[in-house]
Amino acid sequence: MDKLRRVLSGQDDEEQGLTAQVLDASSLSFSTRVKWFAICFVAGVFFSLLGTGLLWLPGGAKLFAVFYTLGNLAALASTCFLMGPVKQLKKMFEPTRLLATVVMLLCLFCTLCAVFWWHKKGLALLFCILQFLSMTWYSLSYIPYARDAVMKCCSSLLS
Template sequence: MMDKLRRVLSGREENEELGLTAQVLDASTLSYSTRVKWFVICFAGGILCSILGTALLFLPNGLKLFAVFYTLGNIAALASTCFLMGPLKQLKRMFEPTRLIATIVMLLCLALTLCAVFWWHKKGLAIIFCILQFLAMTWYSISYIPFARDAVMKCFTTCLS
């Protein structure tokens, strides 16, 4: 069971042979348990940054701190999956057709949040981009769960009608 989970997370099928270049770029010297531990640490760090950013929102210059910590938290949470499947496989999966729009919106909102705070000095816009970050990250994340997007869409259409 654990071997099958390892193959799925690493993106390798049972009989699939990787080329030398793919092995070098995708290989990790970390053991599976170390990869899972660092995934949890990185993901928890991302959540902690997001919570810390939210707590700092009410301090003077809190919006800047919030935007930075919230964005760093989302980046850390996103990067944590690199420990499970490797950075190359993660990038390939991020830009698959089913995730392409969510990935682009998420990355764009990460950058636009920081632009709104530091260059444009628009607090309301920064909050909107943080909300869009959350929504895009959620939509992106549930794309890894089979039929989750369909269930969410069905739930929303049922609630709206």
């Protein structure tokens, strides 16, 4: 359990510099991090489900896009509590996750643009689907060999 705490709080076995030690001394406790992770993650799921429910109301496409995007942002922010925002950003832009991260952030932005500025509800729904797919692909990058398994599964279904 101690190893899990060290990894999630960003304390690797290597020595820390002075700045890292100062930031670590003022950081949240492990239990507080887990609580806020759960709160943000549940809020993200709630916003996504609320947006999906609002989709079926008249004129609900705009609300769907906004709440679905807020849900994805909350779910993404929840992991910042586990590993810290700087480490989260470093991991997001590692070469293995770079494409998924860029597509995910671009889809988040384009969804809101499609709803508020371009006034294209169908395009917003398409970007929400792309949000889901890119967020899934991004999340799978944290599970060893998960992307390979999905690729093999999809290729076997197509052939």
